[in-house]
Amino acid sequence: MNPFDEELKRALQRVDPPAGFADRVLARTARAERKNHASASKWTWFFGMGGLRWAAACALCVLLAASGAIYEHDLQQRRRGEAAKEQLMLALRITGSKLQIAEQSLQELDSAGQPRR
């Protein structure tokens, strides 16, 4: 190790933390521990006491919402189908009447003795 390395080592020798550092770390650790304990107690309460009832109620709500959505989706599809059917029937009726008119025109032409084209 050369003299400059030695100098760098001297410049970077370990520095002690300020007084009371260990106490402050311990106090912070204790605070964190209490906080963890408190949040763990909340979960314990949730699962131990009313939690299952809440979970069952939530599951029921989800089930109801899901069946409502499925029913609504079916209803809309049925409405769309009905509308398409009505449009088709209307189109067929219009086509039928047009064909009738054309047929009548042909019959009139035939009775007048004009050759068909």
Add this chain to the structure above:
Amino acid sequence: MVFSIAYHFLHNAAGAEEVAQDVFLELFKRLGTLESREHVTFWLRRVACHRSIDHARRNKIAAAEVSWDQLPEPSGPASENDPMRTRRLQQMIARLPEKMRMVVILRYQEDAGLEEIADMMKIPLNTVKSTLHRAHAMLRAKAEQAMGVKA
């Protein structure tokens, strides 16, 4: 060790204490997962090094709050054990770019091996070698220039 890494890196006692407290709190949470004394030491160094870099970035602590050229000139040639010279060298280290600074701290404060530094900082071994070489050259040149003594 932890406080010292943060202190030399941040050059600020309050920031270093904050980082060191965070590291020890994290250690407390993970104590069960650490297997041996060596593992704990390695873990502490690694976390201290990353937390210090994060702290500097989060608080936008620039490496060069005072530029190299603003360092006060010495009144005369200093001896190798001169506390002023050591202080100036510390200031020069504090002005190195962050990764380079951390490599120098781990090497000269913690006496860490090059491979260990590469593991701790998650960088390739060759990068550690070249970074250390460049840092050494920069510091030596600056020390010669600023302190008037051949380092």
